[in-house]
Amino acid sequence: MRSLSGIQPSGRLHLGNYFGAVRQFLALQEQGHECFYFIADYHALTSISDPKTLREATLHLATGYLALGIDPKRTVFFCQSDVPQVAELCWVLNCICPVSLMEKATSYKDKVAKGISASMGLLDYPVLQAADIVIYDSNVVPVGADQRQHLEITRDLAAKFNQVYGQTLVVPEAMIVPEVAVVPGIDGQKMSKSYNNAIEIFQSDKATAKRCGQIVTDSTPLEAPKDPDRCNVFALLKLLASPEELADIAGKYRAGGYGYGQAKGRLAELINQRFAPARQKYAELEKHPDTVADILREGGRKARQVAGATLQRVRSAVGIVT
Numbered sequence: 001m002r003s004l005s006g007i008q009p010s011g012r013l014h015l016g017n018y019f020g021a022v023r024q025f026l027a028l029q030e031q032g033h034e035c036f037y038f039i040a041d042y043h044a045l046t047s048i049s050d051p052k053t054l055r056e057a058t059l060h061l062a063t064g065y066l067a068l069g070i071d072p073k074r075t076v077f078f079c080q081s082d083v084p085q086v087a088e089l090c091w092v093l094n095c096i097c098p099v100s101l102m103e104k105a106t107s108y109k110d111k112v113a114k115g116i117s118a119s120m121g122l123l124d125y126p127v128l129q130a131a132d133i134v135i136y137d138s139n140v141v142p143v144g145a146d147q148r149q150h151l152e153i154t155r156d157l158a159a160k161f162n163q164v165y166g167q168t169l170v171v172p173e174a175m176i177v178p179e180v181a182v183v184p185g186i187d188g189q190k191m192s193k194s195y196n197n198a199i200e201i202f203q204s205d206k207a208t209a210k211r212c213g214q215i216v217t218d219s220t221p222l223e224a225p226k227d228p229d230r231c232n233v234f235a236l237l238k239l240l241a242s243p244e245e246l247a248d249i250a251g252k253y254r255a256g257g258y259g260y261g262q263a264k265g266r267l268a269e270l271i272n273q274r275f276a277p278a279r280q281k282y283a284e285l286e287k288h289p290d291t292v293a294d295i296l297r298e299g300g301r302k303a304r305q306v307a308g309a310t311l312q313r314v315r316s317a318v319g320i321v322t
Contacts, residue, residue, distance in 0.1 A: 003033045003175065004138040006040040006080060006129070009057035010047070013064040014198035015271070016183040016191030019239050024142055026069045035075040036136050036303065037065070039296075042080045042087070043129070046111075046122045062292050064202060067282035072295045080132065082300030085307040090124070090131040092314055093157050096164060097127055101153060114194075130154035133172055135307045140175040148174060165317040169310075183239065186215045188232045199236075201275050202282050209268040217260040226260075228253040233263040240270040 005025060013022075029035050039061055041054060048054045058079065070077055080086065102108070105126050112118045121128075133141055133154050143151050151174050158169040182190050185197025192198065199211050215233050220226050228234040228250045237246060249266070252258035285292055315322055 001033050001139050002036065002137060003028050003140045003142060004036040004038075004133055004136055004172075005142055006038045006043065006132055007061060007065070008040045008044050009054065009061040010044065011057060011193035012060060012198070013068075013201045014191055014193070015201065015236070015239070016185070016198065018068070018201060019183050022065065022068055025065075028142065029069075029071060029075050033140075036078075036138065036306075037070060037075055038078050038080045038083075038132070038299075038303070040080045040132070043125065046119060046125060047116055059289060059292060060202075062296055063282055063285045063289075064278075066285055066292065066295065067202070067278045069278070072299060076299050076302045077295060078299030078303045079296050082296065083135070083303050083307050085304065085311045086128070086131045086135050089135050089307075089311055089314060090128045092318060093127050093130055093161065094124065096160055097157055101156065102126065104149075105153065106149060126150050126153045127157070130157045134158050134169045135310045136303065137170045137306065137310060138172045139170065140173050142175040148176070161314075161317075168313050168317045184232045184235050186211065186232070188216055199271065202279055205268075205272045208271050209265070212264045212268040212271070213261075215260075215264055215267075220260075222259040223256050225256040226253040226258070231260070231263070233260060233267055236267055237263065237270070240267070240274055 005021070007021065025035070025037060039058055041058055044054060044057070048057070062077075062079075065077065066072070102123055108118075108123055108125070111122060116122060129150050130153060133151075134157075141151055141154075151172070155171055158171045161169050162171070185191035185195055186199065187195070187197045189195050189197055199208065203211075212233075215236075217231060217233060231253070234249070234253065237249060241249065249258075249263065253263075312322070
């Protein structure tokens with residue numbers, strides 16, 4: 001079973017990235033799926049215009065994913081831009097894509113509302129995403145609820161292409177990622193780089209403790225009982241503590257005499273313990289950026305082989321003379 005996912009290089013990796021995506025990617029890898037994971041640097045051009053920022057974010061994301069456990073021996077890991085065939089397929093799909101289908105994409109309106117420039121790239125984002133998926137003959141795509149519409153657009157375009165030109169493209173299925181609690185940032189909103197409320201994965205133990213200390217809590221006194229289900233710190237502890245420890249901490253909350261500062265301290269300890277091996281590996285890889293680049297290049301070579309075969313079928317189907 002071939003699965004595919006793309007990740008935008010939009011900033012430093014944080015807990016929301018890990019529990020919302022990376023953990024699922026690693027699970028699929030361990031389950032023996034034929035995984036294709038790419039850094040979506042073409043997509044990032046819709047929101048990043050500084051070349052230095054894009055280069056640094058791409059290298060950080062690649063280094064971080066490798067440190068967290070993406071194994072290039074079992075997974076094809078590469079940069080989207082290393083496979084130029086995807087841009088050609090995007091054009092072919094554009095030629096059969098109804099304008100009305102793009103007008104239905106809610107993500108375009110949402111991003112414009114957030115201040116992102118209303119470029120053609122942003123409007124055409126779902127078609128490039130469709131090309132990303134079908135060019136690797138992907139069988140399944142792990143998606144959350146917020147990305148399901150884009151996958152439906154992909155399925156619509158692949159099915160329409162097959163209807164017009166004959167059975168050529170694999171129509172992918174959605175693999176709905178099990179719902180997890182929204183990972184809250186230090187202010188209680190969804191953790192996001194754009195909200196400046198994230199707890200980064202690859203920072204020092206001291207910096208992690210300081211960031212956890214900044215989590216917003218209410219003014220309930222130390223000695224008073226507290227409701228763990230209404231606490232941002234406890235919501236993060238749910239992701240990291242064992243069920244036994246979580247039950248113990250919840251009991252201390254309700255009994256009183258257990259302060260938010262103690263909970264924040266334990267959260268920092270759990271984060272530092274959980275990501276200590278990855279941080280060590282990240283530090284080693286960071287010293288050898290050429291090694292990371294070589295891994296991406298080799299992944300790109302493997303990806304181009306698959307993409308080239310798909311594009312050859314597409315060219316033949318539409319009548320392009322090669």
